[in-house]
Amino acid sequence: MNQRDRVPTAFLRPTPSELGILRVLWRLGPCTVREVHEALSAEEKTGYTTVLKFLQIMHGKGLVERDETRRAHVYKARLAQRQAQRLMTSQLVDGVFDGSMSKLVMAALGDSGPATPAELAEIRELLDKLERGET
Amino acid sequence: MNQRDRVPTAFLRPTPSELGILRVLWRLGPCTVREVHEALSAEEKTGYTTVLKFLQIMHGKGLVERDETRRAHVYKARLAQRQAQRLMTSQLVDGVFDGSMSKLVMAALGDSGPATPAELAEIRELLDKLERGET
DNA sequence: CCCAAAACACGAAAGGCTTCGTAGTTCTTC
DNA sequence: GAAGAACTACGAAGCCTTTCGTGTTTTGGG
Numbered sequence: 162m163n164q165r166d167r168v169p170t171a172f173l174r175p176t177p178s179e180l181g182i183l184r185v186l187w188r189l190g191p192c193t194v195r196e197v198h199e200a201l202s203a204e205e206k207t208g209y210t211t212v213l214k215f216l217q218i219m220h221g222k223g224l225v226e227r228d229e230t231r232r233a234h235v236y237k238a239r240l241a242q243r244q245a246q247r248l249m250t251s252q253l254v255d256g257v258f259d260g261s262m263s264k265l266v267m268a269a270l271g272d273s274g275p276a277t278p279a280e281l282a283e284i285r286e287l288l289d290k291l292e293r294g295e296t
Numbered sequence: 297m298n299q300r301d302r303v304p305t306a307f308l309r310p311t312p313s314e315l316g317i318l319r320v321l322w323r324l325g326p327c328t329v330r331e332v333h334e335a336l337s338a339e340e341k342t343g344y345t346t347v348l349k350f351l352q353i354m355h356g357k358g359l360v361e362r363d364e365t366r367r368a369h370v371y372k373a374r375l376a377q378r379q380a381q382r383l384m385t386s387q388l389v390d391g392v393f394d395g396s397m398s399k400l401v402m403a404a405l406g407d408s409g410p411a412t413p414a415e416l417a418e419i420r421e422l423l424d425k426l427e428r429g430e431t
Numbered sequence: 432c433c434c435a436a437a438a439c440a441c442g443a444a445a446g447g448c449t450t451c452g453t454a455g456t457t458c459t460t461c
Numbered sequence: 462g463a464a465g466a467a468c469t470a471c472g473a474a475g476c477c478t479t480t481c482g483t484g485t486t487t488t489g490g491g
Contacts, residue, residue: 263415268381280398
């Protein structure tokens with residue numbers, strides 16, 4: 162595969178199962194299959210080999226990296242959570258918000274059980290910075 | 297709030313093709329297969345019967361409604377774009393933002409080429425309303 | 432050294448997505 | 462009223478996802 166392919170195209174549409182595994186990897190950092198399986202078992206009933214197979218497939222797709230130096234391979238998310246957030250957010254914006262990021266923000270603010278005051282303040286601060294800093 | 301499967305579960309994960317069709321229906325309103333096909337053909341090369349089949353399948357899934365009173369059936373998106381935005385946004389928030397809507401907002405505001413001043417003002421106004429009005 | 436436990440690889444089945452081709456039905460126009 | 466256009470329905474092929482079961486390899490303890 163091309164080294165410049167920094168963002169695997171598979172990331173454009175991770176399946177729910179893949180996301181579940183990625184979430185574990187983001188939360189716990191690099192993990193063996195067993196560790197992922199145990200973390201996942203807390204919520205869903207999944208066979209060990211199912212998780213193994215997923216990680217193998219995800220490795221094939223470039224969604225995760227694999228360290229094979231030890232017997233129990235260690236898997237690691239290829240993209241940081243931040244990057245995945247960026248990607249998938251712009252996916253969503255393109256898909257259903259007519260490409261308008263601010264429509265997304267409006268919808269999110271309007272729909273959410275309104276964020277806590279602290280969060281609102283944080284957002285406001287970011288707005289200030291945006292209005293001053295750039296433009 | 298739960299009348300009777302108001303939101304088809306298929307909406308939780310529309311495929312790219314399905315989204316393409318839904319976007320046409322949102323933009324043009326209720327359409328015949330031919331109309332959808334023509335709108336879609338502007339961007340992609342798709343066979344007429346392919347579009348027909350998609351609409352049939354989407355009808356089966358409950359993604360679209362169908363008026364059969366005329367020979368050329370008329371299809372209509374089951375959910376308004378606004379509702380789809382709501383749904384898919386909260387999907388995204390659950391999936392990669394640890395359930396935090398404000399994290400999404402922060403990411404969107406931070407990543408986007410900063411919105412126009414008018415948009416920023418609009419967002420700020422909504423913030424004000426949130427902080428005062430509801431809780 | 433041998434065995435059980437732990438780990439990986441592989442394959443396969445069931446179901447979903449995508450894409451059409453073909454066949455049958457209804458409408459329009461001479 | 463027959464020919465052809467415009468529609469719908471159906472089925473099938475090829476590929477992807479999800480889920481395991483089996484089989485093989487490695488390893489640590491007795």
